[in-house]
Amino acid sequence: MEVMRMKIPRAASLPDDLIAAILVRVPYPSLCRFKCVSRLWLSICSDPGIRRKCPQTLSGFFFLGEELCPSGYAPRFVNASGRGRAMVDPSLSFLPPSHRDMTIVDSCNGLLLCCRLNPRGDVSCYFVCNPATRRWIELPGSEATMNPSLSAAIRLGFDTAVSSHFKVFCVHNEKDFAVLDRRTEAGIYSSETGAWTYRQIEWDDAAIVNGSSKSVFFNGTLHLTTLDPLLSSVDFPEVDTLHLTTLDSFLSSVEFPEEEDDTLHLTTLESSLVTVGMDGKTWRRIPTPRNFDFIGASQGHLYGVYKDYRHEVSVWVLEDYAGQEWKLKHTITGPDLFGDSTIIRKFHMVHAIIHPERSLMFLTVGPARNLISYNFVTRKVHAISTLGENSKPPCPYIPCFSEWLSDGY
Numbered sequence: 505m506e507v508m509r510m511k512i513p514r515a516a517s518l519p520d521d522l523i524a525a526i527l528v529r530v531p532y533p534s535l536c537r538f539k540c541v542s543r544l545w546l547s548i549c550s551d552p553g554i555r556r557k558c559p560q561t562l563s564g565f566f567f568l569g570e571e572l573c574p575s576g577y578a579p580r581f582v583n584a585s586g587r588g589r590a591m592v593d594p595s596l597s598f599l600p601p602s603h604r605d606m607t608i609v610d611s612c613n614g615l616l617l618c619c620r621l622n623p624r625g626d627v628s629c630y631f632v633c634n635p636a637t638r639r640w641i642e643l644p645g646s647e648a649t650m651n652p653s654l655s656a657a658i659r660l661g662f663d664t665a666v667s668s669h670f671k672v673f674c675v676h677n678e679k680d681f682a683v684l685d686r687r688t689e690a691g692i693y694s695s696e697t698g699a700w701t702y703r704q705i706e707w708d709d710a711a712i713v714n715g716s717s718k719s720v721f722f723n724g725t726l727h728l729t730t731l732d733p734l735l736s737s738v739d740f741p742e743v744d745t746l747h748l749t750t751l752d753s754f755l756s757s758v759e760f761p762e763e764e765d766d767t768l769h770l771t772t773l774e775s776s777l778v779t780v781g782m783d784g785k786t787w788r789r790i791p792t793p794r795n796f797d798f799i800g801a802s803q804g805h806l807y808g809v810y811k812d813y814r815h816e817v818s819v820w821v822l823e824d825y826a827g828q829e830w831k832l833k834h835t836i837t838g839p840d841l842f843g844d845s846t847i848i849r850k851f852h853m854v855h856a857i858i859h860p861e862r863s864l865m866f867l868t869v870g871p872a873r874n875l876i877s878y879n880f881v882t883r884k885v886h887a888i889s890t891l892g893e894n895s896k897p898p899c900p901y902i903p904c905f906s907e908w909l910s911d912g913y
Contacts, residue, residue: 523544523545523548527548527549535549561860561861561902562584562859562860562861562900562901562902563583563584563591563592563901563902563903564581564582564583564584564590564591564901565581565582565584565857565866565875565898565899565900565901566579566580566581566594566608566611566616566635566898566899566901567579567580567581567582567608567891567895567896567897567898567899568580568607568608568895568896569891569892569895569896570892570894570895577607577896578595578604579594579595579596579606579608580594580595580891581594581901582875582888582889582891582898583888584866584877584888585888586875586886586887586888586889591903592635592636592901592903593635593638596616596633596635598633598638598639598640599633599640602620603618603620603631603640605620605621606618606619606620606621607619607621607896608896608899609630609658609659609660610658610659610660610719610899611660611899611900611901612659612660612661612662612670612721613662613663613664613721613902613904614634614635614636614662614664614901614902614903614904614906615632615633615634615660615662615670615904616632616633616634616635616660616899616901617630617631617632617658617659617660617672618630618631618632618633619631619658629642629643629645630642630643630658630672631643632660632670632672632695634904634906635901635903636903636904636905637904637905637906641695643672643693644693644698644699644700646674646691646693646700656674656675656714656715657673657674657675657713657714657715657717657719657728658672658673658674658715659672659673659675659719659721659726659728660672660673660721661673661721661724661726661782662721662904663721663724663782664904664906666724666782667696668906669694669695669696670695671692671693671694671695671782672692672693673690673691673692673726673780674690674691674692674693674700675690675705675713675717675728675780689702689703689704689705690702690703690705690780690784692784701784703780703784703785705787706787707730707778707787707789708789711730711776711778711789712730712731713728713730713778717729717730718796718797718798718799719799720799720800720801720806722801722806723825724781724782725779725780725781725782725786726779726780726781726782727777727778727779727790727799727806728777728778728779729775729776729777729792729795729796729799730775730776730777730778731774731775731795774795775792775794775795775796776789776790776791776792777789777790777792777796777799778790790822790828791828792808792820792830793808793820793830793832794808794810794812794818794820795810796808796809796810796820797809797810797811797853797856798855798856798857800856800857800858800860801858801860802858802859802860802861802862802863803860803861805821805822805823805825806821806822806825807819807820807821807822807833807858808820808821808822808830809856809858809865811853815837815838816835816836816837817835817836817837817853817856818832818834818835818836819832819833819834819835819836819858819865819880820832820833821833833880834880836865836878840878840883840885841867841869841876841878841885842885852869852870852871853867853868853869854867854868854869854870854873854897855867855868855897855898856868857898857900859877860900860902863879863880863881864877864878864879864880865877865878865880866878866888866898866900868891868897868898871893872890872891872892872893873890873891873892873893873895874887874889874890874891875887875888875889875890875891875898876888
């Protein structure tokens with residue numbers, strides 16, 4: 505009896521448009537692997553139109569590791585899984601040699617904001633690059649960004665769902681912020697116009713934002729952590745013992761009473777978030793329940809991460825953005841990360857990143873800067889990589905294949 509065999513068409517015999525319709529539905533890392541199937545698939549998978557339509561997710565992290573170069577650091581990349589080759593050039597070799605002695609300042613939806621350093625270690629220029637398309641553009645200088653006497657929060661804003669253009673925000677005040685002598689304008693650079701514009705800062709004068717402020721670009725708005733001075737007074741003769749609790753605030757200064765004054769003046773720094781829209785016209789302040797060490801966005805919500813004096817990490821979510829209502833979502837302890845049998849109950853959290861789409865948090869912990877992931881649902885820990893003792897904090901990276909500006913490189 506003859507058995508009829510049905511011929512299954514090979515992928516190579518499928519119409520190109522059908523292959524393309526399938527490939528635009530797979531994540532970018534899978535698309536990179538599919539290039540090895542055949543020369544035809546290599547050609548299709550390399551099509552910029554296919555890459556732009558692929559669903560993008562967190563691929564990994566750029567960071568600066570120690571290197572034998574003038575600045576002592578060079579860009580590196582680690583996959584989010586900790587396995588496999590980097591999907592992009594980890595050394596950013598497409599940059600000219602003059603721009604490779606640099607620091608990564610910020611990242612946002614596939615773009616990196618970097619600054620080039622001169623031999624003295626000062627900033628000589630800022631530039632934005634796209635590792636996926638290997639394009640970059642240098643920003644024109646401004647007093648706000650190039651004045652070494654200012655401590656500026658310079659951050660990147662980019663949302664492919666809104667525009668292929670990006671913004672760079674420069675919110676600054678004097679380095680000695682205790683003096684509260686701050687400038688009243690914020691600089692905003694637009695890649696569409698190629699120029700800086702300046703807007704009046706509409707937060708109240710108490711808001712302190714500087715280069716160390718944590719930030720996240722969420723829903724077309726830049727969010728920054730700020731420390732706000734709060735002056736309080738205590739009648740000194742009536743106090744035998746003064747207990748200072750700094751769970752929700754930092755003690756900034758203590759002014760002891762003078763001879764004719766029996767009042768002790770305390771200045772604490774309390775935290776909040778301040779926001780500015782992409783157009784520089786919308787300014788808000790959002791109170792926070794803790795002095796967040798890090799902030800991030802995931803699954804349509806804003807998150808804050810705080811580590812207290814007991815070495816517990818609390819993760820808060822802004823469930824009602826309009827109503828500014830925060831809710832404690834997760835609490836993590838040393839044993840949660842390292843096991844109950846470990847003697848390490850106190851751990852050093854260097855950096856924290858919330859996964860934009862999954863119930864995951866990435867942490868760098870310990871002197872060696874070990875990068876790990878923690879699953880909020882399964883409570884499982886996954887070791888990813890050791891970044892190095894003196895490495896700089898990692899920046900999350902999501903590939904972006906949007907068209908670059910005509911005057912970029």
